[in-house]
Amino acid sequence: MLQSRKYDRTYHFPFSKGAKNDDKISFDWQGILEKELVITEKLDGENTCLKAEGVYARSHAAPTRNPWAENMWQIWSNAKPYLGDLEIFGENLYGVHSIEYSNLPAYFFVFAIRDGDTWLSWDEVTFYAQALDLPLAPVLARGRFTEQHLANTILEYVNQPSRFGGEMEGVVVRNTAAFEPAFFYQNVLKYVRENHVQTDEHWTRRWRKARLII
Numbered sequence: 611m612l613q614s615r616k617y618d619r620t621y622h623f624p625f626s627k628g629a630k631n632d633d634k635i636s637f638d639w640q641g642i643l644e645k646e647l648v649i650t651e652k653l654d655g656e657n658t659c660l661k662a663e664g665v666y667a668r669s670h671a672a673p674t675r676n677p678w679a680e681n682m683w684q685i686w687s688n689a690k691p692y693l694g695d696l697e698i699f700g701e702n703l704y705g706v707h708s709i710e711y712s713n714l715p716a717y718f719f720v721f722a723i724r725d726g727d728t729w730l731s732w733d734e735v736t737f738y739a740q741a742l743d744l745p746l747a748p749v750l751a752r753g754r755f756t757e758q759h760l761a762n763t764i765l766e767y768v769n770q771p772s773r774f775g776g777e778m779e780g781v782v783v784r785n786t787a788a789f790e791p792a793f794f795y796q797n798v799l800k801y802v803r804e805n806h807v808q809t810d811e812h813w814t815r816r817w818r819k820a821r822l823i824i
Contacts, residue, residue, distance in 0.1 A: 616670045617657050617699050617722070618794035620782065625761060628780060628802030636799055640757055645785040645797075647755060648732045649763065651748040651773055652780040652800055653719055654709040655701035660686050662693045667702075678705030678817050681717050689742050696738065697724040701747060705817045712775030714822050721747040721782065722798075729794065732786040748773040750781060764801045779803060 621636035622629040629635055656678065659666040664673035665682040674682075681704045689698070700720040703711065720739040723730045730738070732752075739746050750767050764781055772778040780802035789797045 615791065616666075616668055617659065618791060618798070620798055620800045621795050623761075623764070623783075623799050623801050626780070626801040627804035634795075636795065639799055641796060642783065642785065642799060643755060643757060643760065645787060646753065647760070647783055648749060648786050649751040649767065650721060650746075650782050650784075651750060651767075651778060652782050652802065653701040653703060653747055653772075653774075654707045654711075654779045655703040655719075656705065656707075658682055658700060658702040658718070660689055660693065660698040660700075661696070662690065678702075678819075680704070685718055685744070689744070692742060695726050698738070698742075698744070699723065700744070703820050706820050709772065709776050709779060711772060711820065714774050714820055715824070716745050716822070717820065718744065719747045720744050722784075724791070727791060729789050729791065729797070731788040732784065734788070747782070752786065768801060768803050777803065 619634055621634045623639060624635055624637050657668055658674070658679065659670070660682070665679060665686045667674040667676065667679060679702060682702055698720055699722040700718050702718050703714060704717045720735065723735045723738055736746060751763060755763065760783070764783070767781055768778055770778060780800055782798065782800045785797040
């Protein structure tokens with residue numbers, strides 16, 4: 611297996627209201643319109659990776675042992691026999707961040723899978739997530755878009771509530787086909803709602819467990 615890398619930094623659309631000074635902006639983003647796209651809800655949690663060696667948060671230097679990631683180890687234990695070289699990335703919502711979801715059915719939602727040096731297609735992500743009984747990040751739309759159509763569709767969704775209750779943080783737009791990590795920035799972009807974070811205190815300072823609907 612190739613040495614693992616953390617999830618690539620996702621560039622903002624230039625019209626993303628929530629982009630901050632240290633965020634990366636894609637000003638030449640129209641090339642993504644040549645591809646079939648899937649738009650998913652950007653969930654407000656911790657980017658977490660399941661791979662054969664354990665559970666990793668943003669850093670892949672060592673497995674995470676933070677208390678707000680303790681739920682992930684049971685999920686990993688169930689998935690470990692089937693992972694092989696797969697690295698499954700998703701949003702861990704066990705700890706409340708800036709948004710507290712009122713209709714949360716699970717704590718972990720898959721949004722990408724890497725196999726060696728390839729980001730798998732969305733259909734492959736869906737296949738593996740279903741095989742491992744792991745829910746996907748909510749899919750909002752899929753298809754081909756013109757520039758104005760995509761911008762209008764993004765703005766329409768971010769002004770709606772989250773699929774899990776509460777405000778929506780934003781959306782992620784990705785190419786449905788597989789691609790190499792070197793071209794990640796050309797195939798995955800995001801839009802984040804303005805004023806998403808409402809406090810200067812980091813969520814980990816006084817973290818609390820999110821509530822599920824069951």
